[in-house]
Each structure stands twice: as C-alpha cells, then as structure tokens.
Amino acid sequence: MHYIITAFDKDNSLDLRMSVRPDHLAYAQEKGITVLGGPLLTEGDDPKPRGSMIIVEVNNKEEAEDFAANDPYNKAGLFEKVSVRRWMGAIGPWLPSGD
Numbered sequence: 001m002h003y004i005i006t007a008f009d010k011d012n013s014l015d016l017r018m019s020v021r022p023d024h025l026a027y028a029q030e031k032g033i034t035v036l037g038g039p040l041l042t043e044g045d046d047p048k049p050r051g052s053m054i055i056v057e058v059n060n061k062e063e064a065e066d067f068a069a070n071d072p073y074n075k076a077g078l079f080e081k082v083s084v085r086r087w088m089g090a091i092g093p094w095l096p097s098g099d
Contacts, residue, residue, distance in 0.1 A: 001057070002035060003064035004087040007071075007079040008051040016078050017049055023072035031067060033057055036094070051079075055087060 009017060028034045037054035041047035052073065058064050064084045068074060074082060089095045 001059065002087045002089065003056050003058060003061060003084055005054045005056065005064060005068045005082065005084050006040070006051065007053075007068070007073070007082040008040070009049070009078055010080045013078055014048055016076060017073065020072050020076045020078065027070070027072050028054070033063075033067065055089075061086065 028037065033056045035055040035057050037052065039049035040051035040053055042050050056064050056067055058067070061084060068082050068084055073079060
C-alpha cells in the first residue's frame with residue numbers, strides 16, 4: 001500500500017531544516033520504503049523549502065505513521081502539521097505499465 005505524507009514546516013525554520021537534512025535523507029535511505037519524495041517550496045523567484053511530501057510503500061497506515069513520527073525532521077520539531085493518507089498512483093512514467 002502507498003501512503004502520502006505531507007508535512008508543513010513551522011515559520012522561520014529553514015536553518016533547522018537544513019541542519020537536519022542529512023539525517024532526514026539518511027533515515028529515508030535506511031528505511032528503504034520511499035517511492036518518491038521531496039520538499040514543498042515557496043512561490044517566487046527564489047523558492048525555499050517549506051515542507052515535505054513523501055510517498056511510502058508499507059503494509060498499513062501504522063507503518064506510515066511510524067515512519068513520519070520517527071523522521072529526524074519531525075523529531076527535531078520542524079513540522080507544524082503532518083498528515084498521512086492512503087494514496088494510489090494512477091498516472092506517471094514511474095508507475096508499472098498495465099493492460
């Protein structure tokens with residue numbers, strides 16, 4: 001099953017995000033359940049990270065919630081809000097082709 005995790009950073013937290021980023025990336029790599037992920041960005045000519053979006057492949061919602069709860073970003077207090085929702089891919093070049 002796929003779940004999409006969306007998380008929104010607290011205001012004025014870019015320095016915290018950047019200091020924890022190596023741990024966040026190592027955690028995602030170590031867990032090996034990330035299908036797709038990346039930062040949500042601000043608008044404008046010089047976009048900055050303002051949150052995260054990660055799609056994970058797990059057995060159930062509890063595993064997705066555990067992944068989100070133990071993400072170093074979350075443990076460092078970066079996020080204002082985190083949501084975990086079931087997701088199904090329907091289009092995109094990275095999806096397996098079907099008949």
